[in-house]
Amino acid sequence: MIELQGVHKAFGPKRVLNGIDLTVPTGESMVIIGGSGTGKSVLIKCILGLIRHDAGQILLDGEDVTKAERDAFLARFGMLFQGGALFDSLTVWQNVAFRLLRGSLKRPKDEAREIAIEKLRRVGLKPDVADLFPAELSGGMQKRVGLARAIAAEPxxxxxxxxxxxxxxxxxxxxxxxxxEIVVEMGATAMTITHDMTSVRAIADKVAMLHDGVIQWTGPVSQLDESGDPYLDQFIHGRAEGPIEAVR
Amino acid sequence: MSVLAPIAGIGRSTMAILAAIGRVAIYAASAVSHIFRPPFYIREFGQALLYIGYFSLPVVGMTALFTGGALALQIYAGGARFNAESVVPSIVAIGMVRELGPVLGGLMVAGRVAASIAAEIGTMKVTEQIDALVTLSTHPMKYLTVPRVLAATLAMPVLAAVGDVIGIMGGFLVGVTRLDFNSYAYLKNTVDFLESWDVVSGLIKASVFGFIVATMGCYHGMNSGRGAQGVGRATTNAVVSASVLILAANFLLTEMFFAQ
Structure with a gap:
C-alpha cells in the first residue's frame, strides 16, 4: 500500500504539491487526473525518490520511502515513462531486459533475452523487433517496449x-x-497519471483529481460522473467555464 | 539605483562562480569515489574507451602532424636569427612531448568528446532516460559518468603518446624535405636531447586533461536545461569549460613539474 501524508513540494517560490493526502491500496489501479502543470508527474517522482519532497511522509507498506534501502525499494517498481525513455544505444531486447542484465536481479544473458522476448510478445510485439534499436520503432511500438520493460522484472x-x-x-x-490486462494478471498496484478520460475509464479502479497542489476529489471510477464536484465535472467534460481557470 | 549596486553585482557574480566551481568539484570528487566502488560497468567502459580513444586517433594524429611540421618551420626561421638552426629537432621533440602533444590533443578531444558526451547525456536527461536508469536501480553516476571519465583518463595519455610520435615525425618530414636536415642527424638529435621526464610529464598532463574533458562533458550533460536549447547550451558549456580548464591545468602542471 502506498500512503502519502501531507506531501509538499515547491520549486523556488512555485508550490506544486501543497499537502497531498492519498492512499493507494495493494492491488488497486489508481489514476491521477489533473490539468497540465498541476504536479502529477512531480507526485510520482516524489514517490520514486527521483525528486525529494519538502515535507510530509510517503509510506510504502508502512515504511518511509526516504529511509528504505534504495535498491530493494526500486526493485519493487516498474515505470512506463511518457516518451518511453528507451535507451537509444541499446537494442529493444536489451532495453526490456535492462534490469535482468545487471544488479541484484541479474540473470544469464540468454535467459534475460528469452524473458525480454516473452514480455515483448505479451505486449503484442513480435520477436523480430528484439534486435532493432528504439529509433527504428514507431511511437506506439516504443510505448509497448516501455511497457514490456516496466513489467520485465515482474514488479x-x-x-x-x-x-x-x-x-x-x-x-x-x-x-x-x-x-x-497486465495489471489484473500480475495483481500489481498501479498508479497512472493522465488527462485522457478514455484511459481513465479503461484503466482505473479509483480516480484522484489533483488541483492546486491538493487532491481535490477521490473516489471509485464508477462515481466519476456523479461526484457533484465542480472541479471534477469541469475537467472530465472539458469545459472552459468553471472553477478551474483556463488560460487563453 | 544604489551606488552600491555595482559592487553587489560583482559580489553576486563572484558567489555564482564560486558556487559553480564548488558544484563541479563535488561532482568530480563523487565521480572519482565511484570509480573504486562496485558495481563496475565493463561493457560501458569498453565502449567509452573505443569511442574516446580509438576514434579520436585520426583527429589527434592530424593535429600533431601539422603542428610538428609548422613547429619545425617556425623554430628554423626563428633559430636562423642567431645561427641556432640545429636546435630544430630537439625543440620540436621537447615542444611536442611536453606541451603541444598533450595540450592540442586535449583541446581537440575536448571539442570532439566533451561535446558529444554532453549532448548524449543532456538528451538522455531531457527524454527522461536518466530517470529511467534510476527506476531500473542503476546509478547514473556509475553507469554514465564513471566509464567515460575512467576511459578518457586512461586513453588520453595513449593518444598523446601517439600524437607525440606523429608530431615529431611531422617535424622530421619538414626538416628533411624542406630544411635540408640529414635524416640520421635529425633523429639522433631528437633522441639525444629528449629526457624520459619530458615524455612522462606530458603523459601525466594528458591524463589530467582526459579527466577534465570527460568530467566536464558528463557534468554539463547531467545539468542540461530542457529542450534542444538546453542541450545545445550544455554542449557549448562543456567544450568551453573543458578547454579553459585544460589550459589552466596545463599552466599549473607546468609550474609544478618544471619551475626552478
Missing part, C-alpha cells in the same frame, strides 16, 4: 506516466487494454 507496483500521449485513438485503446 509489485507499476507507474504509468501519460501512457497514451501522442498516440492515435486506436493505439491508445490498445495500450489502455494492455495496461488493464
Amino acid at each position: 509489485e507496483i507499476i507507474f504509468f506516466d501519460e501512457p497514451t500521449t501522442g498516440l492515435d485513438p486506436i493505439m491508445s485503446g490498445v495500450i489502455n487494454d494492455l495496461i488493464r
Whole structure:
C-alpha cells in the first residue's frame, strides 16, 4: 500500500504539491487526473525518490520511502515513462531486459533475452523487433517496449506516466487494454497519471483529481460522473467555464 | 539605483562562480569515489574507451602532424636569427612531448568528446532516460559518468603518446624535405636531447586533461536545461569549460613539474 501524508513540494517560490493526502491500496489501479502543470508527474517522482519532497511522509507498506534501502525499494517498481525513455544505444531486447542484465536481479544473458522476448510478445510485439534499436520503432511500438520493460522484472507496483500521449485513438485503446490486462494478471498496484478520460475509464479502479497542489476529489471510477464536484465535472467534460481557470 | 549596486553585482557574480566551481568539484570528487566502488560497468567502459580513444586517433594524429611540421618551420626561421638552426629537432621533440602533444590533443578531444558526451547525456536527461536508469536501480553516476571519465583518463595519455610520435615525425618530414636536415642527424638529435621526464610529464598532463574533458562533458550533460536549447547550451558549456580548464591545468602542471 502506498500512503502519502501531507506531501509538499515547491520549486523556488512555485508550490506544486501543497499537502497531498492519498492512499493507494495493494492491488488497486489508481489514476491521477489533473490539468497540465498541476504536479502529477512531480507526485510520482516524489514517490520514486527521483525528486525529494519538502515535507510530509510517503509510506510504502508502512515504511518511509526516504529511509528504505534504495535498491530493494526500486526493485519493487516498474515505470512506463511518457516518451518511453528507451535507451537509444541499446537494442529493444536489451532495453526490456535492462534490469535482468545487471544488479541484484541479474540473470544469464540468454535467459534475460528469452524473458525480454516473452514480455515483448505479451505486449503484442513480435520477436523480430528484439534486435532493432528504439529509433527504428514507431511511437506506439516504443510505448509497448516501455511497457514490456516496466513489467520485465515482474514488479509489485507499476507507474504509468501519460501512457497514451501522442498516440492515435486506436493505439491508445490498445495500450489502455494492455495496461488493464497486465495489471489484473500480475495483481500489481498501479498508479497512472493522465488527462485522457478514455484511459481513465479503461484503466482505473479509483480516480484522484489533483488541483492546486491538493487532491481535490477521490473516489471509485464508477462515481466519476456523479461526484457533484465542480472541479471534477469541469475537467472530465472539458469545459472552459468553471472553477478551474483556463488560460487563453 | 544604489551606488552600491555595482559592487553587489560583482559580489553576486563572484558567489555564482564560486558556487559553480564548488558544484563541479563535488561532482568530480563523487565521480572519482565511484570509480573504486562496485558495481563496475565493463561493457560501458569498453565502449567509452573505443569511442574516446580509438576514434579520436585520426583527429589527434592530424593535429600533431601539422603542428610538428609548422613547429619545425617556425623554430628554423626563428633559430636562423642567431645561427641556432640545429636546435630544430630537439625543440620540436621537447615542444611536442611536453606541451603541444598533450595540450592540442586535449583541446581537440575536448571539442570532439566533451561535446558529444554532453549532448548524449543532456538528451538522455531531457527524454527522461536518466530517470529511467534510476527506476531500473542503476546509478547514473556509475553507469554514465564513471566509464567515460575512467576511459578518457586512461586513453588520453595513449593518444598523446601517439600524437607525440606523429608530431615529431611531422617535424622530421619538414626538416628533411624542406630544411635540408640529414635524416640520421635529425633523429639522433631528437633522441639525444629528449629526457624520459619530458615524455612522462606530458603523459601525466594528458591524463589530467582526459579527466577534465570527460568530467566536464558528463557534468554539463547531467545539468542540461530542457529542450534542444538546453542541450545545445550544455554542449557549448562543456567544450568551453573543458578547454579553459585544460589550459589552466596545463599552466599549473607546468609550474609544478618544471619551475626552478
